[in-house]
Amino acid sequence: MAGEFALIERLLGQRLGPSPVALPTSSSVTPAADGLLLGPGDDCALIAPPAIGDAWAISTDMLIEGTHFLGADNPEDLGWKTLAVNLSDLAAMGAQPRYATLAMALSSDDNSQGWIDRFFSGFQQCAAQFGVTLIGGDTTRGTRSFCVTVFGTVSPSRALRRSGAQADDDIWISGHPGLAALGLQHKLGNITLPDALVASCDQALHHPQPRVALGMALAGLAHSCLDVSDGLLQDLRHITQASDLTAELKQSALPGAPQNVQETLWQACLLGGGDDYELLFSAPASARQTLHTLSQQLDLPLHRIGNMQKGDNQGTIHLINDQGQPIDLTHMRSGFDHFA
Amino acid sequence: MAGEFALIERLLGQRLGPSPVALPTSSSVTPAADGLLLGPGDDCALIAPPAIGDAWAISTDMLIEGTHFLGADNPEDLGWKTLAVNLSDLAAMGAQPRYATLAMALSSDDNSQGWIDRFFSGFQQCAAQFGVTLIGGDTTRGTRSFCVTVFGTVSPSRALRRSGAQADDDIWISGHPGLAALGLQHKLGNITLPDALVASCDQALHHPQPRVALGMALAGLAHSCLDVSDGLLQDLRHITQASDLTAELKQSALPGAPQNVQETLWQACLLGGGDDYELLFSAPASARQTLHTLSQQLDLPLHRIGNMQKGDNQGTIHLINDQGQPIDLTHMRSGFDHFA
Numbered sequence: 001m002a003g004e005f006a007l008i009e010r011l012l013g014q015r016l017g018p019s020p021v022a023l024p025t026s027s028s029v030t031p032a033a034d035g036l037l038l039g040p041g042d043d044c045a046l047i048a049p050p051a052i053g054d055a056w057a058i059s060t061d062m063l064i065e066g067t068h069f070l071g072a073d074n075p076e077d078l079g080w081k082t083l084a085v086n087l088s089d090l091a092a093m094g095a096q097p098r099y100a101t102l103a104m105a106l107s108s109d110d111n112s113q114g115w116i117d118r119f120f121s122g123f124q125q126c127a128a129q130f131g132v133t134l135i136g137g138d139t140t141r142g143t144r145s146f147c148v149t150v151f152g153t154v155s156p157s158r159a160l161r162r163s164g165a166q167a168d169d170d171i172w173i174s175g176h177p178g179l180a181a182l183g184l185q186h187k188l189g190n191i192t193l194p195d196a197l198v199a200s201c202d203q204a205l206h207h208p209q210p211r212v213a214l215g216m217a218l219a220g221l222a223h224s225c226l227d228v229s230d231g232l233l234q235d236l237r238h239i240t241q242a243s244d245l246t247a248e249l250k251q252s253a254l255p256g257a258p259q260n261v262q263e264t265l266w267q268a269c270l271l272g273g274g275d276d277y278e279l280l281f282s283a284p285a286s287a288r289q290t291l292h293t294l295s296q297q298l299d300l301p302l303h304r305i306g307n308m309q310k311g312d313n314q315g316t317i318h319l320i321n322d323q324g325q326p327i328d329l330t331h332m333r334s335g336f337d338h339f340a
Numbered sequence: 341m342a343g344e345f346a347l348i349e350r351l352l353g354q355r356l357g358p359s360p361v362a363l364p365t366s367s368s369v370t371p372a373a374d375g376l377l378l379g380p381g382d383d384c385a386l387i388a389p390p391a392i393g394d395a396w397a398i399s400t401d402m403l404i405e406g407t408h409f410l411g412a413d414n415p416e417d418l419g420w421k422t423l424a425v426n427l428s429d430l431a432a433m434g435a436q437p438r439y440a441t442l443a444m445a446l447s448s449d450d451n452s453q454g455w456i457d458r459f460f461s462g463f464q465q466c467a468a469q470f471g472v473t474l475i476g477g478d479t480t481r482g483t484r485s486f487c488v489t490v491f492g493t494v495s496p497s498r499a500l501r502r503s504g505a506q507a508d509d510d511i512w513i514s515g516h517p518g519l520a521a522l523g524l525q526h527k528l529g530n531i532t533l534p535d536a537l538v539a540s541c542d543q544a545l546h547h548p549q550p551r552v553a554l555g556m557a558l559a560g561l562a563h564s565c566l567d568v569s570d571g572l573l574q575d576l577r578h579i580t581q582a583s584d585l586t587a588e589l590k591q592s593a594l595p596g597a598p599q600n601v602q603e604t605l606w607q608a609c610l611l612g613g614g615d616d617y618e619l620l621f622s623a624p625a626s627a628r629q630t631l632h633t634l635s636q637q638l639d640l641p642l643h644r645i646g647n648m649q650k651g652d653n654q655g656t657i658h659l660i661n662d663q664g665q666p667i668d669l670t671h672m673r674s675g676f677d678h679f680a
Contacts, residue, residue: 037395037496041582042503043432043566044397046496049389055377056396057384058475060489062443064482092383103402103487135398138487142404147443147478147487149400156377156386163382226383242381 034133035098045135047099050153057152057159059089065144075115077206079122085229086150087130087210088277092227094160094219095152097212099135100127105142130212160218160225160281165243169223169282169308172291174211175300177232177255178266179204181273185265194260208277217294218281225281231272233329235280237315243282246311248318251327253305271319271329282308374473375438385475387439390493397492397499399429405484415455417546419462425569426490427470427550428617432567434500434559435492437552439475440467445482470552500558500565500621505583509563509622509648512631514551515640517572517595518606519544521613525605534600548617557634558621565621571612573669575620577655583622586651588658591667593645611659611669622648 037046050056063085065071069078083100090097102123110116127134132150183201186193193201211227218225224243228235240247257266283291288304295302306320319327377386390396403425405411409418423440430437442463450456467474472490523541526533533541551567558565564583568575580587597606623631628644635642646660659667 038499038501042501043429044399044435044492046395046397046433046494046499048395048496049392052389055386055388057386058439058441058491059384060441060443060476060487061478062445062480062482062485062487064445064480064485067445067480067482089383093386095384099398101398101400101489103400105402105404105407105485136400138401140402140404140407142402142407142485143483145402145404145445145482145485147400147402149441149489151398152384154386156388159378159386161378161382 036133036135040134040136045099045101047135047151050098053155054153055156055159057090057093057095057154058149059086060147060149061086061089062145062147071144074206075118076122076125079119079124080126080207081122082119082146082148083123083126083130083132083150084208084210085277086148087126087132087212088208088227088229090150090152091210091212091215092160092225092279093152093154094158094215094222094225095154096216097130097132097150097152099151100132101136101138101149102134103138103140103147105140105145107144108141110144130210154219158220160215160222161242162224162226162239163242165224165239165245165282165308166284167245167308167310168285170285170288170304171236171247171249171280171282171306171308172222173228173232173255173278173280173303173305174214175209175276175278176200176204177228177276177278178270178273179258180208180275180277181231181269182258182261182266184273184275185269191265197258197261205275208275210277211279211300213298214279214294214300217298218279218283221287221290222281222283225279228274228276228278228280230274232276232280233271233317236317239280239282240308240317241315243308244314245308246313246316246318247306247308248320249306251319251321253303255301255303376473376475380474380476385439385441387475387491390438393495394493395496395499397430397433397435397494398489399426400487400489401426401429402485402487411484414546415458416462416465419459419464420466420547421462422459422486422488423463423466423470423472423490424548424550425617426488427466427472427552428548428567428569430490430492431550431552431555432500432565432619433492433494434498434555434562434565435494436556437470437472437490437492439491440472441476441489442474443478443480443487445480445485447484448481450484470550494559498560500555500562501582502564502566502579503582505564505579505585505622505648506624507585507648507650508625510625510628510644511576511587511589511620511622511646511648512562513568513572513595513618513620513643513645514554515549515616515618516540516544517568517616517618518610518613519598520548520615520617521571521609522598522601522606524613524615525609531605537598537601545615548615550617551619551640553638554619554634554640557638558619558623561627561630562621562623565619568614568616568618568620570614572616572620573611573657576657579620579622580648580657581655583648584654585648586653586656586658587646587648588660589646591659591661593643595641595643 035048179201183205185191224239375388519541523545525531
């Protein structure tokens with residue numbers, strides 16, 4: 001039978017026929033090494049409980065052509081990113097990625113012309129790199145769109161929350177925030193980046209690295225955490241509001257502009273751009289040495305950019321220049337809000 | 341802040357601000373009665389493990405405007421159906437529904453004109469009726485579409501599989517298969533139904549009842565089960581193929597045509613129509629009395645329509661008339677395949 005079922009079978013690498021999964025019959029329900037009791041091919045997947053003391057961390061995200069990606073985007077990169085942005089949510093909770101489901105709407109051309117195979121190849125590369133097993137899916141016809149739900153495990157008492165920040169916590173951000181937004185402006189033709197910068201910006205925009213190892217290391221260490229997808233300022237505000245605090249960022253501590261990039265453009269990309277998928281977290285000053293060591297172990301920059309403060313105007317964020325004066329942020333794009 | 345965050349806050353009935361959830365801090369991780377450790381508002385939801393011995397049953401489905409529903413459809417019904425069709429997958433495994441995530445793409449109008457509130461009201465009615473807690477979501481702009489992932493609990497040794505059918509099993513189907521397809525033909529203007537029939541067909545098409553109580557009662561009793569969404573014949577073939585059997589259906593045992601509905605039209609709707617969300621299952625003859633009692637308890641018809649047989653041509657389905665002669669099924673629409 002051609003069509004939907006053939007597509008699912010091809011992508012999931014198995015027949016939906018006589019033996020939809022190699023796994024248990026009703027008399028044999030020992031989970032596989034990955035805890036999977038029943039994979040794709042039935043009405044539901046079955047997964048075993050996590051290790052005692054752990055909880056499931058669950059997140060879902062939808063990516064739509066025209067909103068989150070363009071039809072001309074490289075399918076492998078898009079497949080990677082579709083899973084990576086969901087794993088970034090698990091990282092932000094300190095959870096270990098375990099499983100994912102993938103629902104997708106496609107045109108007939110996507111199926112016949114190999115687009116979806118290339119997409120799926122990128123998706124599976126990301127799954128393999130981060131130890132994720134695909135446990136189920138759905139395919140339908142429609143505007144190209146993807147919805148991934150991810151499942152990770154974390155001890156609830158160590159899970160990283162937005163609401164746990166404390167006054168005097170340092171504020172940190174990982175990696176290379178701002179590059180994805182810079183890459184998008186270049187791609188849209190609004191700016192022309194130096195050649196040397198295009199590759200790293202493209203990588204940040206199209207092939208983001210979910211900070212899974214960092215997130216798991218921060219569990220039980222950081223007081224609060226989220227992943228920056230809608231812009232540093234807007235996402236930091238989620239922490240300050242949830243934690244009833246204000247935040248002060250030091251301009252001199254922010255990651256500096258890449259060579260030959262104008263300072264105001266950089267600041268807009270760094271503070272207001274989206275698609276970073278870096279971890280923004282707060283931690284006590286006593287964690288600084290551990291974090292420096294962690295940065296070296298993971299070969300990942302960790303920038304200490306400010307601190308949390310008590311204040312009457314909870315949720316507020318101040319950016320302070322070298323002279324200790326606040327910089328007006330009202331002109332700054334406040335982040336990416338689909339319904340603003 | 342207007343827009344996406346306000347929309348999420350409104351729909352999920354809580355602020356994303358200072359206290360995104362009323363639930364645990366790191367020093368207090370006792371789950372609520374529904375096992376939820378952390379609800380919407382953070383990067384992930386956290387759910388406690390199921391009762392010892394249970395597994396999670398997980399399914400995901402995407403509904404797209406123009407493919408699965410029309411823009412003019414009643415939003416409350418659509419909200420109901422969006423969750424109900426997913427719960428039908430849990431029912432087909434014998435699982436008890438517990439949680440759901442909801443990702444949605446919407447137009448700006450959907451937000452401003454109250455469409456999404458009506459949709460969400462229908463979704464929540466279904467959630468309340470079946471004891472489902474919404475644990476997370478995502479909203480974005482795009483062609484109106486919805487992706488639900490559902491989580492239920494079931495003992496793996498009692499879970500209902502497609503591959504468990506045995507030779508000589510009776511084949512059963514619940515409820516009122518065929519009415520949804522009949523209602524769709526009426527809605528499309530291809531036929532005109534008698535007034536007395538329109539209401540029940542509309543109900544079947546727009547407000548399907550996931551057979552959750554039946555599925556849970558069948559766990560450990562039926563040998564195989566699935567929910568009929570793509571047409572009785574096509575879905576039965578999933579069982580026969582997965583179980584290495586053939587099936588023989590008796591025409592005289594099939595649910596009869598409603599009054600004033602032409603026999604050939606009815607047979608096409610019953611055997612080839614989709615959107616039934618009834619349970620199709622096989623069980624040993626020894627279960628007949630239990631199933632009759634169950635049918636009365638649930639006030640739900642259970643039709644014994646044929647049986648499973650050994651045969652060389654595995655997967656094949658025969659329909660037998662009153663004279664014991666096979667009826668040609670090749671003209672029958674073989675089900676709903678999005679990519680055929």
